[in-house]
Amino acid sequence: MPYYTMKLQLILIACSVVIFGFTLTNCTTEEKKPAPTVNKVAVESTAKTQTVATVAHSQEPAWKDMDHDQRVKYMRETVLPKMRQTFAEFDEKKFGRINCKTCHGDGATNESFEMPNPKLPKLPTNTEGFQKLMKDDPAAMEFMMKKVKPQMAELLGLPEMDPNTNPKGFGCFNCHTAKQ
DSSP, X not given: OOHHHHHHHHHHHHHGGGGGOSSOOOOXXXXXXXXXXXXXXXXXXXXXXXXXXXXXXXXXXXXXXXXXXXXXXXXXXXXXXXXXXXXXXXXXXXXXXXXXXXXXXXXXXXXXXXXXXXXXXXXXXXXXXXXHHHHHOHHHHXXXXXXXXXXXXXXXXXXXXXXTTBTTSBOGGGTXXXXX
16 A cells, blocks of 8 residues: 555544543443533634534533543544544545544543644644545545544534644644644
8 A cells, every 4th residue: 555545544543533532531331421512603713704614502611621431431422423424435445443542542541632633644734735635545534634624623612723823723633643
């Protein structure tokens, strides 16, 4: 298998890291609750008002306000099943059985669940680098940009990263580290 194909497959796995949350400490099982409903909210930018953030509404508090146990439960009961389905739709054979370790790697083992995960493929920090990734495996890159990133941002109630309007939003570098 060519190096770049393997690398992009690892990128797909790596981006799913975010699926399993930020700084969780375990993946235990508990009784399931229905997923929260999601409503878009307008966020003021300097140029115009844009719909760039989502907020989850349910019995659950916002991700940023959840304690550890609430995050574990939400990731296990809501995020993991939804993202497992999304990844399986892209490639059932490779991604139909994702779990905490798929994304968090050593972080799932040592229960730190820290993100970004430095063992995931390192990503370029410039437009040219991302254009090369897009050229090498357009289906994988489109999947990550148009499915994984927006769905994870929505599930976590975070605004998506946009280099022009919201460079600090949720994006690739929430899971991946940068190439040096």
